[in-house]
Amino acid sequence: MKNIYKKSSIISENAFCPGCLHGVASKLIAEVLEELQIHQKAICVLPVGCGTLNMESLKLDRVVAAHGRAPAVATGLKRSLPDNIVFTYQGDGDLASIGLAEIIHAANRGENITVIFVNNSIYGMTGGQLAPTTLVQQQSTTSKFGRNTSTMGYPIKMAEIITQLESPTLVARQSLDSPRNIIAAKKIIRRAFENQMNHKGFSFVELLSNCPTNWKMKPIDSLDWMRSNVIPYFELGILKDVEGGK
Amino acid sequence: MSQLFMKGNEAIAESAVRAGCEFFAGYPITPQNEIPEYLSWRLDEVGGVFVQGESEVAAVNMIYGASCAGKRVMTSTSGPGLSLKAEGISYLAASRLPAVIVDVARTGAGLGQIKPGQNDYWFVKSPGHGGFKTIVLAPHTVQEAVDLTYMAFDLADRDLAPVIVLADGVIGAMMEAVTLPPFKDTYPDKTSWILNGAENRESRIISSVTNDLNKLESFHVYQKELYESWGRKDVMVESFMASDAEYIIAAYGTSARIAKTAIRILREKGIKIGLIRPITIVPFPYEAFEDLPYNNVKGILVTELCIPSQMIDDIQLGVLKRIPVHTFGRGGGFIFSPEDIIDELNKVFSLED
Numbered sequence: 344m345k346n347i348y349k350k351s352s353i354i355s356e357n358a359f360c361p362g363c364l365h366g367v368a369s370k371l372i373a374e375v376l377e378e379l380q381i382h383q384k385a386i387c388v389l390p391v392g393c394g395t396l397n398m399e400s401l402k403l404d405r406v407v408a409a410h411g412r413a414p415a416v417a418t419g420l421k422r423s424l425p426d427n428i429v430f431t432y433q434g435d436g437d438l439a440s441i442g443l444a445e446i447i448h449a450a451n452r453g454e455n456i457t458v459i460f461v462n463n464s465i466y467g468m469t470g471g472q473l474a475p476t477t478l479v480q481q482q483s484t485t486s487k488f489g490r491n492t493s494t495m496g497y498p499i500k501m502a503e504i505i506t507q508l509e510s511p512t513l514v515a516r517q518s519l520d521s522p523r524n525i526i527a528a529k530k531i532i533r534r535a536f537e538n539q540m541n542h543k544g545f546s547f548v549e550l551l552s553n554c555p556t557n558w559k560m561k562p563i564d565s566l567d568w569m570r571s572n573v574i575p576y577f578e579l580g581i582l583k584d585v586e587g588g589k
Numbered sequence: 590m591s592q593l594f595m596k597g598n599e600a601i602a603e604s605a606v607r608a609g610c611e612f613f614a615g616y617p618i619t620p621q622n623e624i625p626e627y628l629s630w631r632l633d634e635v636g637g638v639f640v641q642g643e644s645e646v647a648a649v650n651m652i653y654g655a656s657c658a659g660k661r662v663m664t665s666t667s668g669p670g671l672s673l674k675a676e677g678i679s680y681l682a683a684s685r686l687p688a689v690i691v692d693v694a695r696t697g698a699g700l701g702q703i704k705p706g707q708n709d710y711w712f713v714k715s716p717g718h719g720g721f722k723t724i725v726l727a728p729h730t731v732q733e734a735v736d737l738t739y740m741a742f743d744l745a746d747r748d749l750a751p752v753i754v755l756a757d758g759v760i761g762a763m764m765e766a767v768t769l770p771p772f773k774d775t776y777p778d779k780t781s782w783i784l785n786g787a788e789n790r791e792s793r794i795i796s797s798v799t800n801d802l803n804k805l806e807s808f809h810v811y812q813k814e815l816y817e818s819w820g821r822k823d824v825m826v827e828s829f830m831a832s833d834a835e836y837i838i839a840a841y842g843t844s845a846r847i848a849k850t851a852i853r854i855l856r857e858k859g860i861k862i863g864l865i866r867p868i869t870i871v872p873f874p875y876e877a878f879e880d881l882p883y884n885n886v887k888g889i890l891v892t893e894l895c896i897p898s899q900m901i902d903d904i905q906l907g908v909l910k911r912i913p914v915h916t917f918g919r920g921g922g923f924i925f926s927p928e929d930i931i932d933e934l935n936k937v938f939s940l941e942d
């Protein structure tokens with residue numbers, strides 16, 4: 344029999360809720376690191392949020408940063424260990440709300456790190472409050488009647504904001520809702536790590552994700568909801584690619 | 590060894606370099622700006638890294654990251670910046686990461702004023718949430734600022750914990766002759782715990798969070814034992830003309846320096862007065878106050894460049910109401926003179942009557 348799929352050896356159990364795409368994001372990272380043979384050089388900076396659960400499952404050197412501060416911690420690590428591979432794994436509350444200054448300035452300094460941004464449009468870990476990325480009209484425990492733009496503003500498009508800066512060399516957004524998009528996501532994650540290996544500077548990959556538990560949906564319905572609501576607002580694709588001339 | 594004439598802040602920075610500091614991140618704030626300014630070029634010269642963070646929050650988290658990598662790390666700030674660093678200092682303490690934090694204190698809560706003050710005493714004793722302590726070293730001369738900064742790195746590495754150097758705007762801005770320590774060439778081996786990639790070893794995690802509550806509680810017990818051990822072996826205190834003193838001034842840092850002049854003047858007049866000067870704020874030298882000859886000492890004056898007095902809390906714990914304790918301070922960034930201290934002593938103890 345031909346072995347066509349092998350579980351990455353650097354990830355153990357899935358620590359996330361059933362149907363949560365955080366597990367897919369983590370798995371893709373593990374696969375890419377192993378395929379590029381950089382897992383023994385990698386240091387993962389984890390956020391505060393559901394992504395913290397990777398501390399139990401990712402068999403890499405890793406550190407749990409304070410909420411939102413992962414890009415600053417990664418800056419300290421990478422500047423100290425330029426030959427290691429340093430990446431952050433952050434949720435949308437972590438990266439786009441409390442850690443907004445840290446992500447913008449790490450990007451602007453062009454730190455040679457890779458940022459994996461898992462955007463599930465909600466605060467998962469704390470039980471489903473409004474996130475900076477919560478969609479207009481989307482309900483949360485602190486926006487019971489849906490996101491009201493007149494008092495809560497609009498969902499923040501982080502990849503677009505990072506693209507405005509001079510230093511970042513690769514900025515992209517993909518979705519984890521379908522096999523096709525997952526394959527594309529893996530490809531861009533791989534490029535983001537290759538970028539770092541080639542000392543090309545700051546790479547930012549936003550991965551659209553779900554939260555069946557706090558969206559209060561069956562996993563399968565959450566995927567439909569992503570397709571009809573999340574993806575149309577957060578456009579997929581490569582926004583900036585200096586190597587590729589974009 | 591030759592002497593140099595150096596400004597306090599620059600002397601602190603150079604001492605850090607000689608102690609092997611390889612990574613500094615900071616954010617501009619008066620009255621400590623000469624520390625990052627000096628290190629911005631000096632660390633480059635010795636192959637270290639300087640980063641100007643986007644905020645104190647970022648700066649302290651940068652040194653957190655560099656400490657994970659095993660580097661000797663430092664950040665410096667003043668009051669408002671220390672508030673922002675409190676989060677990171679708590680994480681450093683909980684993650685067992687060594688780091689040196691210099692607070693060149695200024696006056697007042699909020700933005701206060703950039704003028705010197707000793708207003709952060711209460712804060713530095715436990716500078717963050719969750720119930721932890723840091724060793725706090727408080728210099729009263731530029732030379733002592735150099736020596737204590739140098740020592741702070743060793744203490745941080747010994748305990749795998751953040752250590753605070755509490756200077757103030759006077760020490761930071763003052764120029765004095767200093768003898769600089771030699772460049773350190775041996776450091777503690779950190780290879781057993783740092784993050785540098787899991788090559789030919791198990792992967793590691795540095796974290797302040799754990800789901801194992803027993804492990805967390807054992808860490809809390811460990812912290813308690815660590816703090817108790819500081820009390821047994823790390824207390825530093827200077828007793829200045831205090832052995833036969835009937836009156837004691839209790840002061841640290843710049844106010845202790847001013848008090849010394851007042852004491853010299855009064856001693857010339859035959860008044861038996863001395864100084865007890867905590868060099869470590871944490872661990873506090875309670876014994877120096879517990880062991881005072883209570884039948885001989887008539888009173889204590891705590892002098893501080895802040896109002897209300899903050900150190901009085903610790904003095905009272907040592908004295909336990911056995912002698913009258915008064916406080917004298919200036920707020921608003923004003924600095925008292927030796928004569929001001931003498932006037933106050935006369936007022937409360939009728940010394941020269």
Ligand SMILES: Cc1ncc(C[n+]2csc(CCOP(=O)(O)OP(=O)(O)O)c2C)c(N)n1
Nearest residue numbers: 391392393410434435436437465466467468
């Ligand atoms: C300073 C601070 N504020 C608040 C929290 C509580 N908190 C924990 S996780 C979280 C939000 C996580 O949401 P997100 O970053 O979107 O990640 P998700 O859990 O959805 O993956 C918050 C607010 C905290 N740990 N620290």
